[in-house]
Amino acid sequence: MTKPFWNVLRLSPVVAATFFAANSALAVEANEQVITVDQLTAQSDNFGQVTSVSQFSDVQPTDWAFQALQSLVERYGCIAGYPNGTYRGNRALTRYEFAAGLNACLDRVNELIATATADLVTKQDLATLQRLQEEFSAELATLRGRVDSLEARTSDLEANQFSTTTKLTGEAIFNISDVFGSDQRAVPSGVDQATAPDLDTNTIFANRVRLRFNSSFTGKDNLEIRIQSRNIIPYGTSVTGTNMTRLAFDGNENNDALIDKVNYAFNLSDAVRVQVDAAGGLLYENNINTFNPDLQSSGKGSISRYGRFSPIYRQGEGGAGATLIFNPKGAFTASVAYLAGRANDPGNGSGLFDGSYAAFGQISFQPTQALNIGLTYARTYQNGGQINLFSSTGSVYANNPFQGAALTANHYGVEASFKPSPNITIGGWYGLSDAQAKSGAQQGDEADFNYWAATLAFRDFGKEGNVLGFIFGQPPKATDNDFIQANGVRREDDGTSYHLEGLYKLQLTDNIAVTPGLLVIFNPEHNDTNDTVYVGTLRTTFTF
Template sequence: MKLFHKLLVAPAALGLLAPVAANATELNINGVSDYAASGEQVTSITQFSDVYPTDWAYQALSNLIERYGCVAGYPNGTYRGNRAMTRFEAAALLNACLDRVTEVTDELKRLMKEFEKELAILKGRVDGLEARVGELEATQFSTTTKLKGQATFVIGANNFAGSSRQIGAGDTFLSGVEGTGTRRAKAAAAESGATSFNYDLRLFLDTSFTGKDLLRTMLRGGNFAESAYGGDGYVGLDALETAFEEGAPNNVVVNRLWYQFPIGSNFTATIGGRVRQDDMLAVWPSAYPSDTVLDFFTYAGAPQTYNLMLGAGGGLSWESDDFSISANYVSGNGSSSTPGSGIDGVDGCAENSGGIATDCAASSGTVQIAYAPENWGIAAAYNYASGDNGAGLYAGNGTPTANFFNGLGTTNSFGLSAWWTPEEASWIPSISAGWGYNNVDIDDVAVAGGTIDGATSQSWYVGLQWADAFMKGNTLGMAVGQPTFVTSWDNSTDINDGSDFVADGNYAWEWWYQFQVTDNISVTPALYYLSRPIGFVTNNLDGSSTKTFNNFGGLLKTTFKF
């Protein structure tokens, strides 16, 4: 029985079963007659002069009148809701409602006959959809797992200019190579100047057992190891965020494997044998970029603090309203049971040694505090990387000298980041900015002519991004900053004329425009410029800064999401 049928019949049934306030001998037959035929059908509750919005049954009576049209009153425009209902009045009310139901039923029959063909077609389609759903459920990959993927093609090349002393790729001032006056640009072009075409493939298997937890398995493959964009070229800062290769070209490996689950209403825990630092942060402190180019600009301005260390680890985050606190630990060598340091009387970390929280663990511990309302935020973070095999920078995030120091010993790093995005797309861009500071504690590292006992380095960036630029769905972006560079060191050598100041600075720029071809395909042309990508190594060993070297590059990136 329909709901409104129940509502209509209920008063009548109550009237038939419950004691009545008046019996048949007391019944005013004329009054019942008037009630049963009170003239025009009532269409609005406002037609009753004695019914008020404060009455307890006001809404129910309004629904019966305006939705179902089966309530009548008395000829004088009253409803008399507080008087007792007789069995005759209940019968009259029920009769009026059943007449209304009959009218509706006849109208439905007429409509069903008129649209008989269309209804038959719809029924056939529904039956077909049910069959297809049944087939998919019987053959689906998993009832708990979804597969997502992203494939990226990158084609591009680099151009180099300037001159300085000639050294091999990866050398630093520590190599002790004297200046020769040869042109570095020629050597750079020979090693990293060819046009290359590379790809990166990511497959995400996301599994949920409760609807609130997440087990992520990420498979990844690529062929960037021999490309300048992989970070191992003549200029490491050419590295792209999307570049990947592990083991051998075209190998597909398990890049991530971690499990995340809630604890109560405010805490979230993450553990994994292959988990990355940012997988365990409640907030990523940047709105830039939506489409990545140079790797440096994807670290919120502090590549050592947000080192994206990958390995065995776990973390806990707390969120309440717009505040969050995250704490996590990652061991890059956590899968090893060999501590390494001190084995057979040898002080140091052998290859494949490590464990968790040992001197050779490649440890990285991070704490972040963030405040992030809907369209802006600010975050402060601290990172402690320890051990001879610590979590340091790689070539895509700093100058050769900074890369050498950061990760050589114990590093204390600080990062401060902020971002803002407009509520609606306009000529005003989103703004992201960040700054990083690192202090490296090392013990008498031998260099040409003396030792270095410690070093400090810094980095910063500002990124701008315009949504719906020139065309809805497309994005324009640019960023400027200084990748991590050494600002000073504890120098006890004649190198750099004995000065603690290090002329290691370098400016990086990038410009890009993302064409959103379809919801799943985007094409991004990009240009970038590095004013002094090898920093202090550009100079002669005597500290003179008369030499120059710069890097200009361009690429075309196509991304497929599926």
Template sequence: MKRLFSALLLAPAIAGVAAGAANANGLSTEQLQKIDAVTPNGITSGQITSITELSDVKPTDWAYQALQSLVERYGCIVGYPDRTYRGSRPLSRYEFAAGLNACLDKVIEFAASKEDLDTLKRLTEEFQAELATLRGRVDSLEARVKELEATRFSTTTKLQGEVIFSLDAVANTAGNERNQDGAVSFGNRVSLNLNTSFTGKDLLLTRLRARNIETIQQRLSPGFNPSGSRLDYDGTGSPGVPNSANTFFLDKLLYRFPVGDVSFTVGTAGVQPQDYGLSDATFFSGPANTKAFKYVGAGVYADTRDADTAGVGFNWKASKNFSFQAGYINRNSADVSTVNSGGVFGFTPTGTGTNSWDVNAQVKYQTDNNKFRVALAYALRNGRYATDFGTTNAFQPFGATNYNSNNLALSLGWAISDAVTLSAGYGIGFVNEQGTNQNATVQNYAIGLTFPNLFADGNEFGVAAGQQPWVSSASNRSSEDTGSFGVETYYKFQVTDNISITPGIYVFNNTNGQQNGGTTYVPFLKTVFRF
């Protein structure tokens, strides 16, 4: 009886083949030869008894087991006279009819017992309700698939979204906030990513973004409002605009594709070194990055928060443990004021204060299990700012002019166990004012711990401390500052797979690197929705 059921199960598979061949017209001499080899009792001159007799069928073929069963168990499949099966060739309706007839003869042979047929009939009647239910489910699934195919947004593009609600405030012990009642803000940032893939390995990323979060920098008094005070998710909305007033703008546009072991990235809007894999080795890298580690390598890991950056870069995975990244960033891709400006390689004449570009490179090592990793990065910068974060002096040591700087960053991450990680980083930049002999040294450092899955899966506690980029020495002593030391702590509640709530606070003394700057406190409550 078991042999009977197995034989009957072949019918749907054969019917599927027939559907694929339904449009075949006419018979070739080759097809007639194959049909002539089939008789009601099986195969005559072309009869085979083992799948190994078919020279072009390999154990790695996806249908190997099915063919083996049809040949060796049921004896109703035959090859061509030259002992080949030619499984990739289309099948005509005539060939299918001949093969089906041979297999049905075997079914009749297996079902020769009236007892077997009676048993089959009884089982069919006994499970009639279940079979009808299953048939209805299949019909429902087919209808839903057709509906999805008819209404889906795109066959190549997926939408991913993120919404951040932020409740935050600013308080300064020396009264250096603009609103001394607390400068409380409740705002949002919305990001919509259109991820498009044409080959399954490439990515065309189009990001639309809107926000209305007032930056911490805006809420501190002039002269005491360093760029290093900003939240991780505030910033400019479009070139030169603190926030977009919840108007969507094109925040990022890039295309990434692989060539062997190398992944290339090219983009014309919002491109950062992280987009082509040039990110630090700490366990704070990414969306949950703390303030202290935003500072590490501030002259290397560009983060302008602007959409007017274009660039090109690559990430080469030289081995399982070593990788190398390099790239070029143009910070004025949106400037089309002259013929040669804008785009990836356009520029604005030096001296206007807007000609800005970076060339960066990094080598990174990680262990097989990624529990320890270290990265050494370098960047040559040319532009209005010596660094992307830090005190005002670190940002522009000698005022609004053009700078060249050579920057180095060393970072590491160590997962001491599944429950705790240690991260550390140090950065230094050697800055020169273009056209003069003025020079300065900018430094920064940070160290921190994370405790993944603390108290519950998905939750995380983190604490970090570090020095914002500050001018430690300068040819003009008036450009030096005292630095601003900061500490941050947070706890992320992973409410669901798509919702997290993170309360935290960061504090930094000597605001903007000034002894009379006071200590600034920034408590925040961040809620993130992802879909």
């Protein structure tokens, strides 16, 4: 505008208020912030009525709007301040705040008119208002035209939108990686290294694509349907000889598009959230805290499968069932879940309650914003072809301790995260498990396992959105096992493997992130005779 618009405040507060009310589009132009009604209510609780402008510690007679503010306070009595005695005159004004302040002034003006205690509106005020309307007529016409155009565009978008209830989001990963450091694949304890096949060391270029359809019918519920396509062959036992080298985002369906996740979440009450998984149930994607916020994502977090979070959260992975989270808005949060591996199969040894399952419970305690601690327990049963105790993390002996026999297991975990500053997160986990064979000649044999890890993440390192991360730990290990194989080898790990990982996520744009990373496994398969294995990767993640 070519005229000193804000000088209207110098002329008359009533004129200014009336002028703003008649032409609220100017308020939109001057300030595009938006706040919610809840935020406005919360702010209004902090206001306090004042009777003199001198009560504001941050308002000086030299301020350009001092006279206007003084008039509104002392002549009309419709200006409120903050409890600490400030006015905060440089703070941006939202339309909600403008409406609340204008309403207060108009109520006061109506009160004064009714009691006829003051000469509120003079002929000079009316003349000034008329002159302002004439002087700003061109600007007002332009703004009205812009509003009309926005309304037309909004109507067009509403008429042609994808869905009134569904939002589509997506993620695409392009990955270049290779494994090196040894000529032969890793072997378990007690196996002759000379018999191991050669290590595959070809550089690969592969992808994973996910599309999510999130639908809400009440505004507080969510129906999720996820379609996935990928061709990333895992760096597992068939490639490196160990699952300790697996990437966080691997999996291979030859790029066939499959529906791999279907669930519905809703609020049972203000403090209880329920999620029902029909397929692809994952505890770590059911709003359960895994205590590794900066590194838990497979697309933008850790590059390794083990480095994302404790293996206890992988129990029941891919099953069907339900999760309930109780959060009473205090320091404690409780979560319980039940997932069945073959819930859709009516055959013997399957179904929702007669086959493989995981019953899960967790209590998290957050005494401050910086510290969060979790205590976790899971009871699992696995049978048939689903023997994979730690979901392909750790050694062969840990994942299949009784050589294919059905088993039950108890899993105990403690997790924690600590933020010494807003951009630094220190975390970690420790887990113990015990298992017992439930079928075959191994029935009754028992085994014990443990694992641990420490994590360190620097958020906004070098640039906003970047993350520098480090992970060090010991993948799941069979520390003791009663079962002895036919060749006389006890299925327990004699040595100790160490997992070391470093990554740096570069957030190039809001929708593109590039993450170079290096994974090092010392003594793979908890076998000191195996050479160190290195996995290098360059992951590019597109989100839309």
